[in-house]
Amino acid sequence: MEKIDIIVIGGGIAGAATALGMVRRGGGKVVMFDEQLPSQRLSRGNFGLTWFMPKGANNPTYALWSRMATMHWPEFAAKLEEESGYDVELEWNGGAMHAIGEEQFNAYGESVKKMTDVCREVGLDYPVRMLDRDEFAAMIPSMRLGDEVSGAMYSAEQGHVNPLCLLGAMRYAFQKRGGVYHGGTSVSAITPKGNGTIELTTSKGKFVAEKLVVAAGHGSTRLLAELGEQLHIYPQRGQLIVTERVKKVLNFPILAVRQTMDGTFMIGLSTEDTAHDVQVTVEAMNSQAKGAIRLFPELADLNWVRGWGAIRVMTPDGSPIYEQLSEHPNIYVLAGHSAVSLAPVMEKQISDWILDRDIAPQISQFSNGRFNV
Structure with missing residues (x-):
């Protein structure tokens, strides 16, 4: 039976970014399994925004986490393109959220003020400003705004990417650095062993790992239920x-x-x-x-x-889940929306957490247990 340092279940953007981060940091032998079910392929079907705005309007920690991620997107993309040879088609040219009518415009303005104050408290900027209708129109001179558009919330420090190219680049770079990728592979059972290892039963046989990362989207629910863990997604x-x-x-x-x-x-x-x-x-x-x-x-x-x-x-509050199981501390769970925007923190902070390196203080605020009330 093959023994592995770390297994990642889930080869989407979240799993691939984390797996890439671990091989870049010398995490040993890392293997990624990807089942590729049609209903689970969100990494191939999303909009591709690399945004922090307006995430975390009701959760300051998530707002900070999103801002941290997007701050590193240009550097993250440049390194990934150099390493993989893929063009991820990042356009770091800003982004806006348009308002219809004065009431919505004013509500956006209040949100910007609130999030600016939240970020300032921990020394982060929140480079978002409100554009009135004329300012917004002037920034997109080749298109005409509809009559009801009153303006927009705008930041120059965000953009968009090709999700298919991003996913391909991360998987390629992961394998180039020695990671092992098994596509079309289903996992039927996770069995913690008495010696502290974890045995996986898969469609390609059994594997044993020192650590396990479960990032299989909705497939994670079934796998974790067998361990007595209810995943709140x-x-x-x-x-x-x-x-x-x-x-x-x-x-x-x-x-x-x-x-x-x-x-x-x-x-x-x-x-x-x-x-x-x-x-x-x-x-x-x-x-x-x-x-x-x-x-x-x-x-x-x-x-x-x-x-x-x-x-x-x-998730019930829209923020991600990062969980280290209390009964099985060598099993980690990653789940949630906005994997494209959060890819840089998955590659750096989440991989460091799993490898017991520098642990970002925000991670503890995203436990699965926060919903057990």
């Missing part, structure tokens, strides 16, 4: 639609609308409680299209060519 469907390729005219992404490097417009701002159903619906497509056209009326003239659905991994 639930599925939420999001749908996206994409246009034909056109001339690049949108200077930076908006929360619900972005234009990729190849010229396609992408729309995605739906939240649906549909369990693990990933199908697209006319109702959601219609609603999202109307919202996008309300922002940019000329989008009505484009051909919309493709749509898909993906299942988010959500």
